[in-house]
Amino acid sequence: MTDPVDIFREEALEHLSNLEAALLELEQAPTSAEEIDAAFRSMHTIKGAAGMVGFDHLSQFTHHLETLFDRVREGQVELTAPLINQILEARDHIERLLDDPSPSVELQAVSAAQIIQFTEVTGEEHAGPERQETGHASQTAAGEARLYRIDICPAADAFRDGFDTLPLLKELSGLGEIHVTTRLGSSFDPRHFEPETCVLALSVALTTHASRESIEDVFIFVGDEWQIDITAITADEDCRLGDLLVDQKVVAPDALEQVLEQQPRAGELITAAGLAAPETVQSTLDEQRFIREQQKKQRKATPEQSIKVPQHKLDQLMDQVGELVILQARLEQLALESDDERASSLAEELSRLSTGLRETTFDIRMLPIGSTFGRFRRLVRDLANDLGKEVVLETEGAETELDKVVIDRLSDPLVHLLRNSLDHGIETPEVRREKGKPARGHLWLSASQHQGQIQILIRDDGAGLDTERILSKAIERGVVQPGADLDPQEIYQLIFEAGFSTAQTVSDVSGRGVGMDVVKRSIESLQGRVQLDSTLGKGTEVCITLPMTLAIIDGLMTGVSRERYVLPLSTVEECVEAVPETEDENSGVRLIRHRDALIPCLRLRDFFRVGGQPPEIEQTVVVRVGEALMGITVDEVVGHFQTVIKSLGRLYQGAGGVMGATIMGDGQIAMILDVGELVEQARK
Secondary structure (H helix, E strand, O other), rough: OOHHHHHHEEEEEHHHHHHHHHHHHHHHHOHHHHHHHHHHHHHHHHHHHHHOOOOOHHHHHHHHHHHHHHHHHHHOOOHHHHHHHHHHHHHHHHHHHHOOOOOOOOHHHHHHHHHHHHHHHHHHOOOHHHHHHHHHHHOOOOOEEEEEEEEEEEOOOOOOOOOOOOOHHHHHHHEEEEEEEEOOOOOOOHOOOOOOOEEEEEEEEEEEEEOOOHHHHHHHHHHOOEEEEEEOOOOOOOOOOOHHHHOOOOOOOOHHHHHHHHOOOOOHHHHOOOOOHHHHHHHHHHHHHHHHHHHHHHHOOOOOOOOOOOOHHHHHHHHHHHHHHHHHHHOOOOOOOOOOOOHHHHHHHHHHHHHHHHHHHHHHHHEEEEHHHHHHHHHHHHHHHOOOOOEEOOOOOOOOOHHHHHHHHHHHHHHHHHHHHHHHHHOOHHHHHHHOOOOOOOEEEEEEEEEOEEEEEEEEOOOOOOHHHHHHHHHHHHHOOOOOOOOHHHHHHHHHHHOOOOOOOOOOOOOOOOOOHHHHOOOOOHHOEEEEEEEEOEEEEEEEEEOOOOOOOEEEEEEOOOOEEOOOOHHEEEEOOOOOOOEOOOOEEEEEEOOOOOEEEEHHHHHHOOOOOOOOOEEEEEEEEEEEEEEEOHHHHHHHEEEEEOOHHHHHHOOOOOOEEEEOOOOEEEEEEEEHHHHHHHHO
């Protein structure tokens, strides 16, 4: 059983992220009603949920923030930059309060100090939790109050799970005036009564200025397990006793219908009085029946719901799908060797099912990269303030999806790159004005899909990279020999050397030579590539290219002698038979003519030193990495292959041109080629 406190913490962290995003937007547009409402809802939800799971101190603290945003909504408080800073500090404090329902004396002191700051802004009296329960007027917005009927049927295990109805009722009473009716549910059997089983049912009539969304937020942690029905009652709606009794499940609908049938219906009375013809009444009744059916359908129609699944369960699912793909390959191999039509049919059906299951599992693991981008806005804001710089972060492609495992491991490298751009790249406002630039610098962070891979760009309009300074520092450290002739790209790559730094002073942000080498290793561990481009005085661009997933890929199986090699299908352009025009016997790199152009071609037999005699006619697979084309010559092209990526052991992790291995249907091992590294080898 999932611990309710763990659920609360997870949901609270999401609301804190929403609060942070709203505050960063409000810095640019302080009067945005949408963002103010989002911040208010986040605090309102955390406050109510904290009280339900025993985080009373946190509930009281967030009550004051909720009141603050309510004052902002009513136009009584203006969101200034210092006030937003205070709220961001409170947001960080709330995150610390999530660790323990009974915080330390030090944390309580921080809470008290921040509460005093907020009450000075709002004019609210410094009160305890009793004010939270009775001061519902502060939570309501101006406008006409609405009436809702809320039918609550808790889950049978509610008490066992640690939930109670009383905190919910207190929360509802904070939204307005309520009337509660409590009864025993239809599942109650006095002959088999269990004290730990919840058999209660409640009906609440609530008059409130709050929105329906605020009411739904009260039940956010029980909505999936409990039966909650919220119905708005208009002023002109007929509130009939029979309908209320049916809604409360006190009277069965059939029994009510039998009682009502004993008296004349309205249509019969109208017809008998001669007010309308029988056929007119009948057609109107048909229209009424249709309208009610449509209303019933609308009430039943609910948006698609989602559930949260622990990361380790998704990892287990992916591992099992990988084993299924390997099993399917073995079955195909067995069917091919036995020449059995029934086995071939089963293998084909299993292939179809495993492919569908693989794609579904991928979709489950894929998340928008925007969830990572959102966290960087606060980083850029705070770090720019610390450095005395004015910087705006602009993001693009937040909806681009990437494997969650890749997203989690990508966060730290992106943090290093953003910090470097802020510290080394973008100048102070004074320096930028002297150079004729706007005082405010810009950072761009974008993501997109490109040729079956994910491309992430980090670009700034700062000072750019000084190649002469980098080269001089590299010669000084002995990384490069004096007099070495390096092109700009080779010089840029020097900053990825361990311990390399051109910073003149060491700060809290950078200057120790730690970071860029970690970035490169982290990206390469994800089977990715990182490239730099820069223009002195205008800015720097870092391009990161990553595979969409690290689990299973579509590959092209090739053969050299008895060895098997897999190329990621996303990099393959076409397969040709091409005779090399030039060849270097030492490196195995050749040039072949492809579509009226010469492109480098690498022969795998020579690169991996595979023995045996090559066939008379070799096959060349043309691959693309970025804008670069290259040919990879093999003995034969076997065909499409679903590749389950297995990491190499420590002994083989440094093998050039290889990103992993896979198991084939006959149990043999095939190497998965790192096409990007092979392209680099061919260029040297």
